[in-house]
Amino acid sequence: MTVEVGLRERKKAATRAALSAAANRLAVELGVEHVTVEAIAAAADVSPRTFHNYFSSREEAIVASIIDWAERLTDEIEARPADEPIWDSLQTVFLGALDDSPQARARMMAQMDMIMAHPNVIASQLAAFDTMRRRFAETIAARTGTDASRDLYPHLIAGAAGHSFKTALDLWATGKSERPLNDLVAEAFALVRAGLPQPGR
Structure with a gap:
């Protein structure tokens, strides 16, 4: 059970880091006004719903x-x-x-x-x-x-x-x-x- 919990937490941390990195990179490359939650999620290879499990807004992710x-x-x-x-x-x-x-x-x-x-x-x-x-x-x-x-x-x-x-x-x-x-x-x-x-x- 401990191993499973540890693996789950590492996967969650990796997903959060991927979303944040994608949000930051897109904001620098395109400008914040051109970045959407959908684009951030796609760049991190997750769904927009998954994005909202971690962040309330694109600014928070950035x-x-x-x-x-x-x-x-x-x-x-x-x-x-x-x-x-x-x-x-x-x-x-x-x-x-x-x-x-x-x-x-x-x-x-x-x-x-x-x-x-x-x-x-x-x-x-x-x-x-x-x-x-x-x-x-x-x-x-x-x-x-x-x-x-x-x-x-x-x-x-x-x-x-x-x-x-x-x-x-x-x-x-x-x-x-x-x-x-x-x-x-x-x-x-x-x-x-x-x-x-x-x-x-």
């Missing part, structure tokens, strides 16, 4: 990879040594998730352009980021002996880490910095951990 990525990161954070400082765990996991290849940069730029051109997708992205922050906060609370239902600490750490990573990623993806992505992320974490000291003139 940004679903953010939530799935956050789930993988939280699993990795939970697997870090229990006595490791939480910021060390976060930095190790975030840096380990980077892809700073030219191909990844081009994909990120195309995705950012697509998202910023459509308010509905921006709203879905913001909702996904909030889900990610809350999931991180729960994991951080478990690691630090705090309570995510009433303590500020895990939410502030989760928000600071997530925003630090996104800020470095945005700067890198838009081509406004020629520095390697891992350097930008490492510096962002270092600055936040230091309390954001004002740079010298």
Whole structure:
């Protein structure tokens, strides 16, 4: 029974990932306004009914990879040594998730352009980021002996880490910095951990 349940969950995760990847690719290639649920389902080789078992809208499917990525990161954070400082765990996991290849940069730029051109997708992205922050906060609370239902600490750490990573990623993806992505992320974490000291003139 356990094997069957595990196989079923893996198949569901694979279907969700296929739908999200198809939605994102079609949105970048065609523009969100030209993408339908039927087209996404066909690209993932499933029925529109199956699509609605996973997502309520095309916009939700387009940004679903953010939530799935956050789930993988939280699993990795939970697997870090229990006595490791939480910021060390976060930095190790975030840096380990980077892809700073030219191909990844081009994909990120195309995705950012697509998202910023459509308010509905921006709203879905913001909702996904909030889900990610809350999931991180729960994991951080478990690691630090705090309570995510009433303590500020895990939410502030989760928000600071997530925003630090996104800020470095945005700067890198838009081509406004020629520095390697891992350097930008490492510096962002270092600055936040230091309390954001004002740079010298």
